[in-house]
Structure formats: C-alpha cells, structure tokens
Amino acid sequence: MRQRLLREGAKELSYEIRGIVKKAEQLEKLGKRIYWENIGDPIQKHNSMPAWMKEIIADLLNDNNTFGYCHSKGVPETRDFLASLNNQLGGVQITREDITFFNGLGDAISKLYEYIEPTSRIIGPSPAYSTHSSAEAAHANTHPITYKLDPENNWYPDLDDLYLKIKYNENIVGILVINPDNPTGMVYPLEILQQIVEIAREFDLFLAFDEIYMNITYNGAKAYPLATLVGDLPGISLKGISKEFPWPGARCGWLEYYNRNKDPEFDKLCSTLDNAKMIEVCSTKLPQLSIPKIMSDPRFPIYRKALNEIIGRRSKLIAEILGAVPELTFNETYGAFYNTIIFKKGVLQPHQKLSTDNPEIQALLDSWLADENMALDKRFVYSLLATEGVCVVPVSSFCSDLQGFRVTILEEEEDLLIETFTKIRDAVVEFIRS
Numbered sequence: 001m002r003q004r005l006l007r008e009g010a011k012e013l014s015y016e017i018r019g020i021v022k023k024a025e026q027l028e029k030l031g032k033r034i035y036w037e038n039i040g041d042p043i044q045k046h047n048s049m050p051a052w053m054k055e056i057i058a059d060l061l062n063d064n065n066t067f068g069y070c071h072s073k074g075v076p077e078t079r080d081f082l083a084s085l086n087n088q089l090g091g092v093q094i095t096r097e098d099i100t101f102f103n104g105l106g107d108a109i110s111k112l113y114e115y116i117e118p119t120s121r122i123i124g125p126s127p128a129y130s131t132h133s134s135a136e137a138a139h140a141n142t143h144p145i146t147y148k149l150d151p152e153n154n155w156y157p158d159l160d161d162l163y164l165k166i167k168y169n170e171n172i173v174g175i176l177v178i179n180p181d182n183p184t185g186m187v188y189p190l191e192i193l194q195q196i197v198e199i200a201r202e203f204d205l206f207l208a209f210d211e212i213y214m215n216i217t218y219n220g221a222k223a224y225p226l227a228t229l230v231g232d233l234p235g236i237s238l239k240g241i242s243k244e245f246p247w248p249g250a251r252c253g254w255l256e257y258y259n260r261n262k263d264p265e266f267d268k269l270c271s272t273l274d275n276a277k278m279i280e281v282c283s284t285k286l287p288q289l290s291i292p293k294i295m296s297d298p299r300f301p302i303y304r305k306a307l308n309e310i311i312g313r314r315s316k317l318i319a320e321i322l323g324a325v326p327e328l329t330f331n332e333t334y335g336a337f338y339n340t341i342i343f344k345k346g347v348l349q350p351h352q353k354l355s356t357d358n359p360e361i362q363a364l365l366d367s368w369l370a371d372e373n374m375a376l377d378k379r380f381v382y383s384l385l386a387t388e389g390v391c392v393v394p395v396s397s398f399c400s401d402l403q404g405f406r407v408t409i410l411e412e413e414e415d416l417l418i419e420t421f422t423k424i425r426d427a428v429v430e431f432i433r434s
Helices: 008-012 016-029 051-061 076-087 105-114 130-140 159-167 190-203 264-279 286-295 299-322 359-368 376-388 414-433
Strands: 099-103 121-126 146-150 172-178 206-210 235-240 252-258 338-343 404-408
Touching: 016 359, 016 376, 051 286, 076 099, 076 252, 076 286, 099 105, 099 264, 105 130, 105 206, 105 235, 105 252, 105 264, 121 130, 121 159, 130 172, 146 159, 159 172, 159 190, 172 190, 190 206, 252 286, 299 338, 299 414, 338 376, 359 376, 376 404, 376 414
Parallel strands: 121 146, 121 172, 172 206, 206 235
Antiparallel strands: 099 252, 235 252, 338 404
C-alpha cells in the first residue's frame, strides 16, 4: 500500500479469552473433548432463560412495532424505567436523557475510549478485563495504564499504587472500576469505593464503573452502585442484561451518565457518545422492550436470588477443590462468575510440562510451546488444554505481571463442575512437580 493502514494502537487489540478457542477447536478436530472455562456465557454452560421470560419476549414478537427502529438513544419507556430504578437508590438522580443504549456493553466500551483525546488516559484495574484494557490502549496508541489488584489482600486494589500513578501522570482523566470484578470475582468494600471517589475528587477526574455484574453477588456480599457514591462528581455507569437475564446474544447494554451538566468537558463526552449512536440510527430494540416487563415482574427478584445462591454454592465447591493446593494463591469469589487463581512466586519454571499419549495432540502442544519467550502461565494453560481438554485463560493475558489462570463459575451440572475442577487441580500438581 502507498500508506501504512494501521495506527500503532491496533496491535493492542488482543482478546485471549476468545483467541484460545482456535487452539481448542484444533483439539476438537482430533477428537478431544473440551471443557469450556474461558468465557462468561451462561447459556454455553447449560443455563437457560426461564420460560416466563421467554413468554414475555415471544409476546413482544407479536407486536409489529417491535421490528422497527426505536429512538436513537433507546426506547424512551425503557429509559424511563431504568432512570426510575436508579433514582430509587437515593443517590444521584437522572432522567431518560442520561441513558443511552448500545449494541452490547462491548460496543459502549469501545465508543467510550474511542472519542477521548489519545493523550488522555483512563486508569483501570490489573488484572484487567481485556475489552477495557485493549480499547484504552488502542485509543492511546500504547500500553494501558493500570492500578494493581492484590491477590494477597482479597484482590482489593492497592490504593497507594492508584494514587501515585494518578498524581504523577496528569494525562489520567478517569478511573475505571469493575464491580463486581471481572476477572477476579472480587466485590469492592464500601470504604474502598469511597476512597476511590475521593481520589477522583482530589484530581478532578471522572469515574467509570462497569456494573454489568452489579446484581450478581452471593455468600453475603453486597455491591455498592456508583449512583450512591458519586455525589456531585461526573460519572458513567456501564450496565447490561447479558449476564443477569441471562441473554448475552441480545447485545444489549447501556450507559448511565451522572452529573453530566456539572462539567462542560464531561458533558461534551456524553454528547459525543450519544451522537456516535445516532449515526448508527439505534441499538437492538427487542431486548430493550423486554427490560421493563421482565425486571418489573415479581418473579424476577426471586429468580435472581435463587440463581445467585447457586453460583455461591459453586464458588464454595471450587474453593474446596483448588483452595488447598499450597502452590496457589486462592481467593473465594463473592460476585460475578469468575475466579482468578495465582501461582505463588517461583512455582512456575520453564522446564515444566504435561504430556499426552496421543502423538498428534502432543505434536500440536509442542508447536504451541515452541516460543521460548512465552509467559509461563500460558505454557501451563496450553498444556492443560492439550492434555485435559480444559480451556482456561492465562492471567498474563489480562494485562498483568502475575502468573495464573482465570476460570468461570458457571457450570450448571454439579458433577461436571467437580470433574472439571478436579482435572484442573490434578494438572496443576502434576505440572508443578514435572
């Protein structure tokens, strides 16, 4: 080409969560059974939307209006409903004009970073959710800026690390919090959130809270929403229905803007995000129409409470299986449906390996591990996949210097859950001792 086509930030767009699927598919062609623990899709893990929800959605399909465009910012009645839910919390008050729908939260995340000045940065947690860290890095044409979550302290953020990075980098304009957290399953305590808000206040930053898992907590945990914490600071809450209904294929997420009119630069950002959606006409309409009908149904909170209790039980089962391995740093989860397990320092070594009796699979594994510079946790993850068929994600792929792997807590069939995590435990022990 007469000109270079891609800018520097393009190389930051990586997504190992789905990238490892290509390797798993190679194994499937060789007859290997795969245990999918790489992605948070409840439907893939034998969950099913309740029949009463499906009936509501089916009824909407009988209305011809369902098939047309909706307002560019989203269905007005749905935005009224969501604004009312927010306002009942007693924090910052919003109207329908403070809510904009996108084609899934990934679409919203992409646009959030896309229109900020390339020199302006949003600092986010590490281990990082790849959709955020990749989009932030791509917009800035460099690596993402992160603050540390500490596996030795329940995965709580290192607030000194956060404070100092903001203090000495004037390009940072916002703080990202994922609560409950993906990939760790940690739920932020109130006092830590309050301190993060005060840091934002001191340095005149806006807050972005990814709250897609806000209503998925268990084992006594409670997640505190941004709306009740933000006060008069500018903030954006990122929400959706993909995990909560669950309906990931709906591609239905939205942004809620808090205090947009109290800062002209923040208001411009919100207006730009709205304009970006208007260029596309509108987001998916059917799931938007379903939200008030499903969320206002008296069966919904009962359903959500029961499912959260089931996820909490799975969390305990996984803790029983993996929590006693001395070479691992293991934290129980209290929100979302992931767990990130860390190998203790010095445990992983370049010579460690797992082997299989299948020569074709062994040859494939050897080819994957040929890169001498490969992260050690990735070597374990590829070995686990080839020998046991369990597909997890290396922690080094979550913009982290830590070594470990992320799993999901989604498997509905308890016997299969126990089988899968017993395979992981046994493989960890064998790999370490090899």
